[in-house]
Amino acid sequence: MKPSIIIIHLIIMAFSINSYSQKPSDPLAHTFSIVARDANTGEMAVGVQSHWFSVGTGVSWGKAGVGVVATQSFTNRGFGINGLALLESGKTPQEALDILLSDDEGRDFRQVAILDAKGQVATHTGKSCIDFASHLNGKDFSVQANMMLTDNVVPAMEKAWKDNSTLPLAERMVAVLQAAQEQGGDIRGKQSAALLIVASEGSSKPWNDTLIDLRVDDAENPIAELDRLLKVFRAYEHMNKGDYFVEKNEMQNAMLEYNSAMQMFPKNLEMQYWTAITLANDQKIEEASAMLQKIYAQDANWRTLTQRLPKVGLLNVSEEDLKKLLQ
Structure with missing residues (x-):
């Protein structure tokens, strides 16, 4: 090989190596997402969908009373933790974003x-994000997307956020994701989605500060599945309230909550079962027994569970009534 050709070859190699080093080796999460705050409750959320496995484990970050972060395209997960730490130290979103990007080669x-x-936002879409890539933001929200099929995705997300202001925050976030998908969404298709909601203020019990954390890691229609899981979550909110009223011996209120849950998922045996047990504890034995027999017919293990409840004080009936419940 001639010296001139060797020099050219080395120059090409050096250029290739240098170009590659500027491209991050972080996991890809080409996607569309929304970060938002409910102006009434102060709750903050991240909603995201992507044709990438388990997108919620990399994109979505939040801390009650502090803020939320969505980091995507070539995902730098450190932006999540470090971004929240910067907010907690008193930085504005724009100051935090500037600091994160200042020494980031990617x-x-x-x-x-x-x-x-406070509902302040800052958003960055790098010039090397794959088309269609853009963002729109305003007070209490930012919508952003990259590698989209069309350039209609982000405007549709913004419109959906503004048009659904009467919905609870979680349902509003899902509506935004649905609007994005209706405009074509990720050019590669669909795979995973996630919804994270944190409280407006932190508490001395941080394990209670994450209000919703739903993830669909791998599904044919992840937004539809996320929507279904949110409905299940709402039903179990009624169940939890029912349990609370049982503890306070407010059986009428407990029944209202359990019935609300059952109306949402009438085929759910768990919801049916604890409604029946509450009826029994309220001395409505015949009604409880009728419900339980239908449950036992579908899964006999529930009868075994009924036998175990008196020992721990969750079923307080006479021996005679217990026999009726176990028939």
Whole structure:
């Protein structure tokens, strides 16, 4: 090989190595997402969908009373933890974003949105994010997407956020994701989705500060599945309230909550079962027994569970009534 050719070859190699080093090795999460705050409750959320496995484990970050972060495209997960720490230290979202990007060699490939507890936002879409890539933001929200099929996705998300202001935050977030998918969404298709909601203020019990954390890691229609899981979550909220009223011996209120749950998922045996047990504890034995017999017919293990409840005080009936419940 001639010296001139060797020099050219080395130059090409050096250029290739340098170009590659500027491209981050972080996991890809080409996707569309929304970070938002409910102006009435102060709750903050991240909603996301992607044709990538388990997108919620990398994109969505939040801390009660502090803020939320969505980090995507070539995902830098450190932006999640560090971004929240910067907000907690008193930085604005824009200051935090500037600091995160300042020493990031992959900034051109990043897409990041940060929202704080005041509803202030800052968003970055790197110039090397794959088309169609853009973002729109305003007070209490930011919508962002990259590698979209069309350039209609982000405007549709913004419109859906504004048009659904009467919905609870969780349902509003799902509506935004649905609007994005209706415009074509991720050019590669669909695979995973997630919804994270944190409280407006932190508490001394941080394990209670994450209000909703739903993830669909791998599904044919992840947004539809996320919507279904949210409905299940709402039903179990009624169940939890029913349990609370049982503890307070407010059986009428307990029954109202259990019935609300059953109306949402009438085929759910768990909801039917504890409604029947509450009826029994309220001395409505015949009604409880009728419900239980139908449950036992579908799964006999529930009868075994009924036998175990008196020992721990969750079923307080006479021996005679217990026999009726176990028939």
